[in-house]
Amino acid sequence: MGTANSEAMLAKAVQVIPGGVNSPVRACRSVGAEPVFIERAQGCHLWDADGVRYIDYIGSWGPMILGHGHPAVLDAIRKTLAKGTSFGAPTELEIELAQLIVDAVDSVQMVRMVNSGTEATMSAIRLARAVTGRDMIIKFDGCYHGHADSLLVDAGSGVATLAIAGSPGIPADFVKHTLSVPYNDIDTLRSTMERYGQKVACIIVEPVAGNMGLVPPRPGFLEALRSLCDDYGSILIFDEVMTGFRVAFGGAQSVYGIMPDLTCFGKIIGGGLPVGAYGGRRDLMQQVAPEGPVYQAGTLSGNPLAMAAGIATLKELAKPGFYEKLDSSSEKLLQGLKQAARQAGIKVWAERAGSMLGLYFTPGPVTDFEEAKTSDLEFFARYYKAMRNKGIYLAPSQFEALFVSAAHDQQVIEETVAAAGQAMKEALG
Numbered sequence: 001m002g003t004a005n006s007e008a009m010l011a012k013a014v015q016v017i018p019g020g021v022n023s024p025v026r027a028c029r030s031v032g033a034e035p036v037f038i039e040r041a042q043g044c045h046l047w048d049a050d051g052v053r054y055i056d057y058i059g060s061w062g063p064m065i066l067g068h069g070h071p072a073v074l075d076a077i078r079k080t081l082a083k084g085t086s087f088g089a090p091t092e093l094e095i096e097l098a099q100l101i102v103d104a105v106d107s108v109q110m111v112r113m114v115n116s117g118t119e120a121t122m123s124a125i126r127l128a129r130a131v132t133g134r135d136m137i138i139k140f141d142g143c144y145h146g147h148a149d150s151l152l153v154d155a156g157s158g159v160a161t162l163a164i165a166g167s168p169g170i171p172a173d174f175v176k177h178t179l180s181v182p183y184n185d186i187d188t189l190r191s192t193m194e195r196y197g198q199k200v201a202c203i204i205v206e207p208v209a210g211n212m213g214l215v216p217p218r219p220g221f222l223e224a225l226r227s228l229c230d231d232y233g234s235i236l237i238f239d240e241v242m243t244g245f246r247v248a249f250g251g252a253q254s255v256y257g258i259m260p261d262l263t264c265f266g267k268i269i270g271g272g273l274p275v276g277a278y279g280g281r282r283d284l285m286q287q288v289a290p291e292g293p294v295y296q297a298g299t300l301s302g303n304p305l306a307m308a309a310g311i312a313t314l315k316e317l318a319k320p321g322f323y324e325k326l327d328s329s330s331e332k333l334l335q336g337l338k339q340a341a342r343q344a345g346i347k348v349w350a351e352r353a354g355s356m357l358g359l360y361f362t363p364g365p366v367t368d369f370e371e372a373k374t375s376d377l378e379f380f381a382r383y384y385k386a387m388r389n390k391g392i393y394l395a396p397s398q399f400e401a402l403f404v405s406a407a408h409d410q411q412v413i414e415e416t417v418a419a420a421g422q423a424m425k426e427a428l429g
């Protein structure tokens, strides 16, 4: 069916949108491909502008855990739409979604809705700095928390370094309070806190890292974060924008048994519409305006359509057996991909956390960003293109996770595994 329509759309798009896309990764630059323009989606499938059907493992980068076009979500949006789209005033729907999150996540006693994960982490950091009166923040190499200035940093060379701005346009002053240390490296973290701890407002972490591929926390890592934050009076922020309601209904924190002070959400809680949120200990959240002095605001925060989509989504996720079934199909996919690599004679490192999977073309282990970067990126690019040609829609970057939805049934998993085996052999050349 070709790509003529997508190519024509891209030619027009680049005239009026930077790179033709509204978020950089969608441009597929890192794999040397061009994006296909999506026309529609249903279940686990996407159709592009040329009518080509794909099995979707991006799922809008996480939100579409139910699959696309779930009837309960669409009905909820339609019913709400009939009553209006945005009021800039409180609605009962906001109470309902906030209560669902509070009931689902033990560490969250209050929550504030925003419009993206970036807003959620940016606001949580501001709150942590306000309540501690400190400026320094610690993040981890390879973790991504959105594009707020103080978080958009590159790890400096060396081990625990003062971060360097990750983009032009970010003044050095804006990142001089940001430290970046290797993920899963407890010793470096401990020595960093011994040196800076009294100045550290917060440590922000992806409890399962999904922005360098898929890197789970090693045993003791999250526990060390909790105890070091307690020792030095720093706020522990779990960025669960991706893992929240993804790896378990209670998020990664419920899987690993760690209570952060603040948690950031996004993606799934909006059911595919723009939502973010941050929440946590009541004593902290009561410092947020208008109850407290920490200012944060948003025209469309708590938008009724987005609330309705999020509520409908979480209600489906709360149903008995949802995660067990999703974990089972995700495990089948993981084992299938490993088997395909063995049969192709390729060394891979592959893991999963719930229905988030990572597949690296390196023998591994992959426990941090430096090890993730040992993956053969040229091979990944060839694999990506071969898979897309076989109708499998993967993230166009080695440093992204793969998402399975409830709509990915046994047949689709088997089709994906078969395609992966062929794609790996083709990528070998």
Ligand code: KE4
Binding pocket: 023, 024, 025, 026, 061, 115, 116, 117, 118, 119, 121, 144, 145, 146, 147, 206, 210, 211, 239, 240, 241, 242, 266, 267, 276, 400
């Ligand atoms: P948004 O501002 O994109 O809603 O959320 C930022 C964010 C924060 N925290 C985590 C753990 C995240 O994964 C994200 C965003 N994730 C990327 C995918 N790796 C979004 C895709 C994109 O940038 O287009």
